Amino acid sequence: MDIYSTLTRSKENFETMNKNRVNFFVCGPTVYDDAHIGHGRTYISFDTIKRYLEYSGYAVFYIQNITDIDDKIINRSKESGIPAHDIARKFEKRYIEDMAKLNVTGVNLFARATDHLDEIIDQIQRLIDKGFAYESDDGVYFEIEKFEEFGKLSNRKVDEMESHRELAETTKKSEQDFALWKKRENVDEPTFPSPWGDGRPGWHIEDTAITEYYFGEQYDVHGGGLDLIFPHHEAEITQMEAVSGKSPMVRYWLHTGFLNVNGEKMSKSLHNFITIRELLKDWDADTFRFFVLSTHYRSPIDFSKDSLHQSEKSLEKIKKFYTALDVEVSDVESDFEALKVAKEEFFGSMDDDFNTPKAIASLFVLINDCKNIDLSDDDKAAIKSFLDDVSQILGIDFTLEETSAGSDDLFDLITDVRSELRAAKQYELSDKIRDELINLGYEISD
Template sequence: MEIYSTLTRSKEDFETINENRVNLFVCGPTVYDDAHIGHGRTYISFDTIKRYLEYKGYAVFYIQNVTDIDDKIINRSKESGIPSDVLARRFEKRYREDMEKLHVNGVNLFARATDHMPEIIDQIQRLIDKGFAYETEDGVYFEIDTFDEFGKLSNRNVEELESHREIAETTKKNQQDFALWKKREGVDEPTWPSPWGDGRPGWHIEDTAITEFYFGEQYDVHGGGLDLIFPHHEAEITQMEAVSGKSPMVRYWLHTGFLNVNGEKMSKSLHNFITIRELLESYEPDTFRFFVLSTHYRSPIDFSKDSLHQSERSLDRIRKYYGLLDVEVGYDDYECDALKPHMEEFFASMDDDFNTPKAIAAIFGLINDTKNDLDAFSESDKIAIKAFLDDAAHILGVSFETEEVNAGSDDLLNLISEVRAELRANKQYDLSDKIRDNLQALGYEIND
């Protein structure tokens, strides 16, 4: 199996630090608002990666951090009048509900920043003791000039590091030095005691403190969105490799591509910001998941209603084929000559940097080559095909089972079709198109 690492900009053979065990860390949410479909894209991708690694026989320990103290949380708390800890727990709960609906259920541990203050403070103190960090009147900072390899993940110069502090930076040695600990700034802000005074951690330090505590100084895979490479992941490498003296901190860095909406960057100002909750009011979770996996995790993806409808139709096509396999899958292994090349293509694609679109194409290749002759297949052939599709469905995190329909639903559809035909005959195209679009949203294919 080969996977692409952002650090080397190349595909590498997958070799773990401990045989048959993978430690996987993915940057989790900052819990001040509902998760959006861009978050959904990233976490669906890494959930699928974990599923496939487990299918391959690896024991995977998957951690997501939860940033439950941050400037955004504090500002939202002041705006809403809700205490910051209550606000953070509320949106963490909603985030986990959203993930469960998307079948993103492979995370073994959600590690809150506020539950790991001793580890954060300890790591900062060791960085100070080793000469990589220093205290000022307003905080503790990592001194960039003490770490020669800063920028090796992003290939960017230290001068490009943007500060994430919103106060004057006059006390720092270098404007590019980043915060490890922020001393109390206001009377209404939550703080924790530390050797440097009451305050709270910087954004970057929580991740390395958490991963060092659970994984040690080096581990296998770190994931996140492309937007986190710089400065966040760059700062993580700097902190961890400085304090441990070991390199690399992580063997493989995996990053998901950006999600746009109708060709534009998603933002509230453009009125194209879509939360997962809003999406699931209109679409089945499997549809969005199938849409995400129809594009390679590293590639940009463009979200639109048309693309979701295409995913609905594609998923429905697999389900209809699956429904033709009227056999029960047992525990015996069966082989099918017609299945073999497509099954090999599926797993070869997944072994090639988790190439889900090619793996899905292998499923459609199977359908195209066998659907018309399926009645002539032996029962053992059908069992082999169905068992493969069951495995594929589990890896992709979707269901190929068709839902039971109510008796008389065919009659209802025929009636709707007749009404729609009459509307078209009377040139009432707007209303007939609305019926068509709504039926397509429910998974029915309409051809005029």
């Protein structure tokens, strides 16, 4: 299995630190609002990667952090008058519900920042003791010039830390230094006790404190969106490698590409911001998963109604093929050549940096190869068993929902009328009916 790592900018053979065990961390949400489809894209991708690693025989411990104390949560609290703790718990619950609806079930532990304050404080203290961090009037900061390798993940320079979201009027030594602990600024904001006074952790320190607690100083895989590489993931590397003296902190860094909406960056100001809850009012969760996995996880993806509709039709084709097999799955041997080729292509693609679009394409080749062939029951059972494995890996149900008898009768009536139109050489109207039926997910062959 080869995996592309952002750190080396190359595909590398996948080797774990502990045989057949993978420690896997992905940056989770800051819970101040409902999760959006960009979150959906990222977490579906990593859920599928975890599923495939497990299918390949690895035991995977998958953690996501929950940032439940942050400027955004505090600002939402000030706007609404609702305590920050209540806002965080509300949107954490809704986030986990949204993930379940998308069949994102692979996370073994959601680790809240506020549940790991002891680990955060301990890591900060060790950074101070080793000379990498210092206390000032308004907080504790990492002294960035003390870590020579800062920027090795993003290939960006230290002075670009000026764009960091936490910059403000502070008493830190350098504007590039980033916060590990923020002392109380206002009496009405939530704070926690520490050796440096009441306050709250910075954004970056929670991740390394959590992963060190559960995984140790080094682990296998860290995932997140492309936008988190700088400065967040750079800061994580800086903190952990400084305090441990070990490198690399993580062997494989995986990042998902950006999601745009109709060719534009998703934002509330452009009125194209779509939450997962809004999405699922109009679209099936399997359709959205299929849409996401039809693009490689590292590539940008463009969300539109047309692209979702195309995904819906493509998935319907697989579901109809699966249902038409109409046999019980059994452990039978089959020498059907098209199935052998499909398996090699599917698993070969997944072994090549989790290339889901290429893997999915192999399914349609198999479907086309089965046309006009009288398959034996053993061949059908073997194909169905393979598709069951694919369903588990992709997290998509291939079972076709049953249509009502009335719907079947109506479909038969429409196709009969179309046949009469063709017999009467009214091809323009018959073609229009065919095109509309195809748009509804039916496959028409003359």
